[in-house]
Amino acid sequence: xxxxxxxxxxxxxxxxxxxxxxxxxxxxxxxxxxxxxxxxxxxxxxxxxxxxxxxxxxxxxxxxxxxxxxxxxxxxxxxxxxxxxxxxxxxxxxxxxxxxxxxxxxxxxxxxxxxxxxxxxxxxxxx
Numbered sequence: 457x458x459x460x461x462x463x464x465x466x467x468x469x470x471x472x473x474x475x476x477x478x479x480x481x482x483x484x485x486x487x488x489x490x491x492x493x494x495x496x497x498x499x500x501x502x503x504x505x506x507x508x509x510x511x512x513x514x515x516x517x518x519x520x521x522x523x524x525x526x527x528x529x530x531x532x533x534x535x536x537x538x539x540x541x542x543x544x545x546x547x548x549x550x551x552x553x554x555x556x557x558x559x560x561x562x563x564x565x566x567x568x569x570x571x572x573x574x575x576x577x578x579x580x581x582x583x
Contacts, residue, residue, distance in 0.1 A: 466483040468484040474519050476518040476521070477513070478506050478513070481509050481518075482505075484522075484525070485525065495539060508544070508547045516559065520555075520558055528541065
């Protein structure tokens, strides 16, 4: 009998991006931080980061949160005093600048998809 084992929520590489949870995002943050900066991910408070992640996921969805995190990583320039980046910094200091841009991009995509969607028979009947 073949096993149909679902991927672990920690396995962000094999887990659908729209279904990511706080645990998935933590694994992603740890892996991506080490890949980009060559050092371990460090945060002062895992609990507060978890709450903030959960809040953003609930408000905007996992795909937006992933794009936000990626944009924060892309824009951050490490310094000798601050060689790494954590989600608490992203949420506290980068959110007001970066998140609105991500949300505007998503809204533009959704409008373009709505415009490009074909008219259904039911909608033709309403016209």
